[in-house]
Amino acid sequence: CQSREGRRMNRPDPADKFVGIQLSPISFVDEGVEAVLDTLQHRVGVNVLMLGTVSWLGLKSGRSISHALDGWPDHGVPEPYQMRGGAYFEPDPRFYRDTFMADYRSRDPEFAGKDILKMVVPAAHARGMKVYVELMEPFFKYAGHGSAAAVEIPTLPQAMEVDALGRLSGEPSTSNPGYRTWIHSMIEDQVRNHDIDGLMWCNERNSPLDTLIQGGCPGDFSASSRAEAQARGIDVEACRRACLAMYDFMQEAAAGKSFADGALITFVRTLLANPEMLVWEKFWLERNKDLDRELFGLVKWCKPKMPFGLNVWNRNHFNILRRAQWPWAEQTNYADFVKPITYQHQAGEVWAKELGFFRHTILRDFEPGEATTALFRILGLNEAPWEQLVGAGMDPDTYVAGQCADAVRGVEGKAKVYMGIGIDAPRSRPDTAKMTTDIAYRSVMATYRAGGHGVVLAPNYASMHLTHLDGVAQALTELGLK
Numbered sequence: 001c002q003s004r005e006g007r008r009m010n011r012p013d014p015a016d017k018f019v020g021i022q023l024s025p026i027s028f029v030d031e032g033v034e035a036v037l038d039t040l041q042h043r044v045g046v047n048v049l050m051l052g053t054v055s056w057l058g059l060k061s062g063r064s065i066s067h068a069l070d071g072w073p074d075h076g077v078p079e080p081y082q083m084r085g086g087a088y089f090e091p092d093p094r095f096y097r098d099t100f101m102a103d104y105r106s107r108d109p110e111f112a113g114k115d116i117l118k119m120v121v122p123a124a125h126a127r128g129m130k131v132y133v134e135l136m137e138p139f140f141k142y143a144g145h146g147s148a149a150a151v152e153i154p155t156l157p158q159a160m161e162v163d164a165l166g167r168l169s170g171e172p173s174t175s176n177p178g179y180r181t182w183i184h185s186m187i188e189d190q191v192r193n194h195d196i197d198g199l200m201w202c203n204e205r206n207s208p209l210d211t212l213i214q215g216g217c218p219g220d221f222s223a224s225s226r227a228e229a230q231a232r233g234i235d236v237e238a239c240r241r242a243c244l245a246m247y248d249f250m251q252e253a254a255a256g257k258s259f260a261d262g263a264l265i266t267f268v269r270t271l272l273a274n275p276e277m278l279v280w281e282k283f284w285l286e287r288n289k290d291l292d293r294e295l296f297g298l299v300k301w302c303k304p305k306m307p308f309g310l311n312v313w314n315r316n317h318f319n320i321l322r323r324a325q326w327p328w329a330e331q332t333n334y335a336d337f338v339k340p341i342t343y344q345h346q347a348g349e350v351w352a353k354e355l356g357f358f359r360h361t362i363l364r365d366f367e368p369g370e371a372t373t374a375l376f377r378i379l380g381l382n383e384a385p386w387e388q389l390v391g392a393g394m395d396p397d398t399y400v401a402g403q404c405a406d407a408v409r410g411v412e413g414k415a416k417v418y419m420g421i422g423i424d425a426p427r428s429r430p431d432t433a434k435m436t437t438d439i440a441y442r443s444v445m446a447t448y449r450a451g452g453h454g455v456v457l458a459p460n461y462a463s464m465h466l467t468h469l470d471g472v473a474q475a476l477t478e479l480g481l482k
Helices: 025-031 033-044 116-126 177-193 208-213 223-231 236-254 262-273 276-302 320-325 328-334 344-359 368-379 386-392 396-411 437-449 466-479
Strands: 019-023 048-052 130-137 160-162 168-172 198-203 308-312 337-342 416-422 454-458
Touching: 019 025, 019 033, 025 033, 025 116, 033 116, 033 466, 048 116, 116 130, 130 177, 130 308, 160 223, 177 198, 177 276, 198 276, 208 236, 208 276, 208 320, 223 236, 223 276, 236 262, 236 276, 276 308, 276 328, 308 328, 308 416, 320 368, 328 337, 328 396, 337 396, 337 454, 344 368, 344 386, 344 396, 344 416, 344 437, 368 386, 396 416, 396 437, 416 437, 437 454, 437 466, 454 466
Parallel strands: 019 048, 019 454, 048 130, 130 198, 198 308, 308 337, 337 416, 416 454
Antiparallel strands: 160 168
8 A cells, every 4th residue: 555655554454443533422412323423434434432431521521622723623513511520321339339439420411311331332333333431530630621610529529639738639549449449430330331342541640750840749648648658668758758858949940049050950969869759759650550450450350351451641752751651561561552642733732831841940941942852852753843843743754653663662562552643632822733634644644654553533523623534534545444
């Protein structure tokens, strides 16, 4: 097969076709189940639906959240949707006896009397399409953009993380027994009670160092997290004091305090003087990964042949700390597939935000162009220079292909790589690159050229323009997959 750029590649096997798309439940209410399936199967060539079933996030379960910049898509209902969030299927109370979150059914009036899994799964299976459940943790940290204005779950604040200053934070602690049990129960409920074909899990938590670099005070020092750390032989109070010392430095750096040796050297000096900060970072990281591992085991216990995959944050390849902390080979121990997020047209904006965290503190002595050039070299990125990056985005032939090749090499044949292709990923800046049909086409072609096993169109069908999805259809046709 030869693309219009003249690049040759091996023709993928249609028997192994995996063309997924992330969908919000509201699309099936707005457009009708059969109409959505017709469009995705016949116009685009999708054969796997990745359905958001539990969310309080507009990006996952709502309509377009960037319509002010991009206009409403050419399908669906062109009106804002203020979701209340929760479960868009009917939870089975038998699974929630040991958790305080037994009643989390969505109160959205649009879903009264509706169970999205019962609506979609039989209809999809009748067409030979698969249905995966798609979930993202933390479930409650987002505000605005059509997300739930408030989470209507009694006593949830009692499960929140506690930061090093002793304050409740805005996210539930994954060490809290009730919250962790709820996650287990919510997934077991769906896997056992519904004829789904797989599950994709996304973990987008910020580590203590992540939190510090973004200007926050690190956690989690809740009672349950403390108890787990002490059981592992960790001096929790020494770690908390180290976190506070690092927090004080970061606050001073962000406020513009002058350091004789510059902010970066002073950061390293402060970290070396407070090694317990790294002890706490390692404890937090392993505890965070434990949840992913537990869910993999839970799914395999219920249905051994059901695929379990990881939706992998693009910050993992934009942030040098996260790049070191989340190696691909390790993730294959608890994932059948990985989906690297590469929302190419939006990527320049995402990079600018990520670099901004560092430039306010430890890299504040560097010009953005200098920092970008150096970090690109370290991270293996080859994209437009800083001053053009937001407006240009990242090129599918370098960015998508490069990240796909990295992931394929990293998983060492132990997991499938399904590239997360951004189709109208939300923009928050008017100067951010716009999505085009050509970007969609070249992103799909770049995936297969780099050895990827499939694609997942993301983040939400409700925001995608069908004319852009036509680029996906063109690529799939050329590849013999449509």
